[in-house]
Amino acid sequence: xxxxxxxxxxxxxxxxxxxxxxxASAAAPYEAYTYDYYGDSSPLPAPFVPDAAITGESxxxxxxxxxxxxxxxxxNTTYILDSGxxxxxxxxxxxxxxxxxxxxxxxxxxxxxxxxxGLFVSDRNELYVADTDHGRVVxxxxxxxxxRIIDNPKSDILPAGFKFVPLKVTVDAADRVFVIARxxxxxxxxxxxxxxxxxxxGTINVSPTVWDRLWKSLSTKAQKAQMQLFIPTEFxxxxxxxxxxxxxxxxxxxxxxxxxRLNPSGDDVLKRLGYWDVKGDIRFRMFGNNSGPSKFSDxxxxxxxxxxxxxxxxxRLFTYNDEGDLxxxxxxRGNQLGVFNTPVAVEKIGDKLAVLDSGKKNIVIFRPxxxxxxxxxxxxEHYNGNDDVAVKIWSDVLRLNTNYExxxxxxxxxxxxxxxxxxAMEYFKLGMSRKNFSVAYxxxxxxxxxxxxxxxxxxxxxxxxAFTAYRVARLVIRRRAVKHEAGLS
Amino acid sequence: xxxxxxxxxxxxxxxxxxxxxxxxxxxxGKLKVALLILLALILTTILQKQFAGFxxxxxxxxxxxxxxxxxxxxxxxxxxxxxxxxxxxxxxxEGKFKEIVMATGYALLPIVLINLPMTFISRFMTQExxxxxxxxxxxxxxxxxxxxxxxxxxxxxYTPVKTVLTMVLTVIAIGFVVFIATLAFSLGSQIYWFxxxxxxxxxxxx
Numbered sequence: 274x275x276x277x278x279x280x281x282x283x284x285x286x287x288x289x290x291x292x293x294x295x296x297a298s299a300a301a302p303y304e305a306y307t308y309d310y311y312g313d314s315s316p317l318p319a320p321f322v323p324d325a326a327i328t329g330e331s332x333x334x335x336x337x338x339x340x341x342x343x344x345x346x347x348x349n350t351t352y353i354l355d356s357g358x359x360x361x362x363x364x365x366x367x368x369x370x371x372x373x374x375x376x377x378x379x380x381x382x383x384x385x386x387x388x389x390x391g392l393f394v395s396d397r398n399e400l401y402v403a404d405t406d407h408g409r410v411v412x413x414x415x416x417x418x419x420x421r422i423i424d425n426p427k428s429d430i431l432p433a434g435f436k437f438v439p440l441k442v443t444v445d446a447a448d449r450v451f452v453i454a455r456x457x458x459x460x461x462x463x464x465x466x467x468x469x470x471x472x473x474x475g476t477i478n479v480s481p482t483v484w485d486r487l488w489k490s491l492s493t494k495a496q497k498a499q500m501q502l503f504i505p506t507e508f509x510x511x512x513x514x515x516x517x518x519x520x521x522x523x524x525x526x527x528x529x530x531x532x533x534r535l536n537p538s539g540d541d542v543l544k545r546l547g548y549w550d551v552k553g554d555i556r557f558r559m560f561g562n563n564s565g566p567s568k569f570s571d572x573x574x575x576x577x578x579x580x581x582x583x584x585x586x587x588x589r590l591f592t593y594n595d596e597g598d599l600x601x602x603x604x605x606r607g608n609q610l611g612v613f614n615t616p617v618a619v620e621k622i623g624d625k626l627a628v629l630d631s632g633k634k635n636i637v638i639f640r641p642x643x644x645x646x647x648x649x650x651x652x653x654e655h656y657n658g659n660d661d662v663a664v665k666i667w668s669d670v671l672r673l674n675t676n677y678e679x680x681x682x683x684x685x686x687x688x689x690x691x692x693x694x695x696x697a698m699e700y701f702k703l704g705m706s707r708k709n710f711s712v713a714y715x716x717x718x719x720x721x722x723x724x725x726x727x728x729x730x731x732x733x734x735x736x737x738x739a740f741t742a743y744r745v746a747r748l749v750i751r752r753r754a755v756k757h758e759a760g761l762s
Numbered sequence: 763x764x765x766x767x768x769x770x771x772x773x774x775x776x777x778x779x780x781x782x783x784x785x786x787x788x789x790x791g792k793l794k795v796a797l798l799i800l801l802a803l804i805l806t807t808i809l810q811k812q813f814a815g816f817x818x819x820x821x822x823x824x825x826x827x828x829x830x831x832x833x834x835x836x837x838x839x840x841x842x843x844x845x846x847x848x849x850x851x852x853x854x855x856e857g858k859f860k861e862i863v864m865a866t867g868y869a870l871l872p873i874v875l876i877n878l879p880m881t882f883i884s885r886f887m888t889q890e891x892x893x894x895x896x897x898x899x900x901x902x903x904x905x906x907x908x909x910x911x912x913x914x915x916x917x918x919x920y921t922p923v924k925t926v927l928t929m930v931l932t933v934i935a936i937g938f939v940v941f942i943a944t945l946a947f948s949l950g951s952q953i954y955w956f957x958x959x960x961x962x963x964x965x966x967x968x
Contacts, residue, residue, distance in 0.1 A: 311822055707817050711889035714817075718886070 310705035320645030323611030426470035474539035522569035577653030660687035782916035796867025855918030865913030876902035
C-alpha cells in the first residue's frame with residue numbers, strides 16, 4: 274500500500290513537472306524542406322522558429338487595417354505601412370513605437386496618403402511611399418518632412434491619358450527609383466532623382482508556344498478577338514541588393530523564372546545553377562486545394578548572396594543562395610503562430626526574419642535555429658571566399674542533417690579550391706553535382722597520371738618487349754623445326 | 763564449342779548477310795547461344811546500371827531492381843518474337859519461330875559487346891569525354907537494329923521493302939498483344955476476386 278502511494282505520488286509529480294517545463298525543442302507548426310537531386314522534398318530541421326507576433330494592439334496604436342508593406346532600415350528601425358489606416362508606424366530596434374507618420378506638409382497644406390501599397394527606406398533613411406490611390410510616390414525625410422513627389426510621369430513612350438498607379442517602390446544608391454505600377458506590363462518603371470521618367474527595366478518577354486501559334490493561325494478573326502492576349506505579366510515586388518542589382522518577382526504561373534535579378538541595363542542575371550528552377554515549389558498538385566506553382570508576392574535580399582522569396586499561394590518562404598540552390602523552404606497556412614493567413618511582406622531584422630500578415634494583421638518574428646544559423650554562416654563564408662571556415666561550418670550542418678546535399682556541395686567546392694581533388698570527388702558525388710565532380714576528377718586523373726607515368730610506361734614497354742621477344746622466339750623455333758623436318762640441318 | 767559460341771556469332775555481326783544465311787541454311791545457329799546472348803544482355807544491363815561511372819549513371823539507386831531488368835528484357839524479346847512470328851506466318855515468311863528467336867538473339871550481341879567495356883571505361887571519363895560513351899552506345903543500338911533488319915530479311919527471305927512493312931506490322935502486333943494481355947489480366951483478376959469474394963461469403967456464413 275505504501276509503495277503504491279509512493280509510486281502514485283511520483284507519477285503525479287512527474288506529470289505536473291512535465292506540464293510545467295516546456296519542451297526543449299521549439300515547436301514549429303510547419304515542416305521545413307528542400308528539394309534533393311531527384312526532385313523529392315527532403316525534410317530539414319526547422320531553420321527558423323516563430324518567436325513572437327506583433328499586432329497593432331500590442332504596440333498600443335490600435336489594430337492594423339490591411340497592412341500592405343513593411344521595411345526594416347539598416348539601423349533596424351522597422352517601418353510598417355498600415356494601408357487601411359493610411360499611416361506609417363515607425364518602430365525602434367526594440368520593437369516599440371517610435372512615431373506614427375500620418376500626414377505631411379505639402380505646399381503649406383496638410384496632406385496624407387490614400388491606400389499606399391509600397392514602402393522603401395533608403396540608406397539615408399528617406400522614406401519612399403507608393404501612395405497608390407493618389408497616383409504618386411511620396412518621398413519623406415526621416416522626420417516626416419516632404420522632400421519630393423513623383424507623379425504624372427511624362428514621356429513619349431507613355432500613352433496619352435496614362436494613369437500612374439504605383440504599387441511597390443525601391444531605390445538604388447544613385448537615387449534612381451524603381452516603381453512597379455498597376456497595369457504596366459512593359460517592366461519596372463525607372464525614375465531619376467529629378468522625378469523624370471527614364472524608361473522601363475526588366476521587360477518580361479512572352480513567347481507563345483508552337484501550339485498557341487498553330488491554334489491562332491487556324492482560328493478566325495472573330496475567334497482571335499475573343500482570345501486571351503499574350504501580355505507579359507506584371508512584376509509583383511522588388512528589392513535591391515547592396516551591389517545595386519534589382520531583385521524582382523513576377524506572378525507568372527507559366528514561367529520558370531518568376532524571380533529575376535536585374536543588372537543596371539535590365540537583363541536578368543540571376544544564377545540558376547541549382548538542381549531545380551528557382552521558382553519555389555517544383556512539385557505541387559495541379560488541381561484542387563493548395564494547387565499550382567508558387568506565386569511570389571515579396572522578395573528580400575538577406576546578404577551573403579542569399580535571398581528569401583515569399584510565396585503567397587501556399588504562404589511559404591523560400592530561401593536561395595547566390596547559385597540558385599534552394600537552401601530551405603518553410604511556412605504554411607494556418608492559425609498557429611508561425612503560419613500565415615495572407616502574408617504580404619518579408620523583411621530581415623538582424624539575423625531574424627519578420628513576416629507581415631495582412632490577414633491576421635500582425636507581424637511574426639522568426640528566430641533562426643542552430644541549423645538556420647549554421648547554414649547562413651556557411652553560405653556567407655563561402656560567398657565571401659572563406660572556404661576553410663565554410664567547410665567547418667558545413668560539417669556542423671551535416672551533423673544536424675546528413676541528407677543536406679548543399680552542405681556536401683559546399684565542402685566539395687572548398688576542397689576543390691584547396692586542391693584536395695580526391696576528397697572533393699567524394700563530396701561532389703554525395704552532393705550529386707556531375708559538373709563539379711568532372712572538374713575534380715579531371716584534375717585527380719591528371720595528377721595520378723603525372724605521378725604514375727613512369728611506372729606505367731615501364732610496364733607497357735616491358736610488355737611490348739616481352740611480347741616481341743616471344744613472337745621472335747616462336748618464329749625462330751618454328752623455322753628451326755621446319756628446317757629440321759626437311760632435314761636441312 | 764569455340765566455333766558455336768565465339769567464332770560464329772562474331773562472324774555474324776560483322777558479316778550479317780553471310781552469317782544469317784549460314785544460321786538458317788547451314789545449321790550453324792544454336793538456340794542455346796541466342797538465349798545465352800540474351801542472358802548476357804540482362805547481365806550487362808544490370809552491371810551498367812549498377813557500376814557505370816557517376817557522370818553517365820543517372821539511375822536513381824533507390825529504383826535499382828535486377829528482377830525488373832530481367833523482366834523488361836525478356837518480355838519485350840519474347841513479345842517481338844511472337845508478334846513477328848504471327849505476322850510473318852500470314853505474310854509468307856519462311857522463318858520458323860526458332861529461327862526468329864535465334865536471329866533476334868544474335869542481333870543483340872553488339873549491345874552486349876559494346877556496353878560491357880563501356881561500363882568499365884565510363885568510370886574513367888570526364889564530362890567532355892562522356893560524349894564517346896553516348897556515341898558508342900548509340901552505335902551499338904544502331905548496329906542492333908541493322909542486324910535485326912538483316913536477320914529478319916534473311917530468315918523470311920523477304921525483300922527490304924517487305925521487311926520494313928513487317929517490322930511496322932510487328933510493332934502494331936506488339937501493341938495488340940499488350941492490349942489483349944492487359945485486358946485478359948484485368949478480366950482474370952476480376953474473376954479471381956469475384957470467386958474469392960464468394961468463397962469468403964460462404965466461409966463467413968457457415
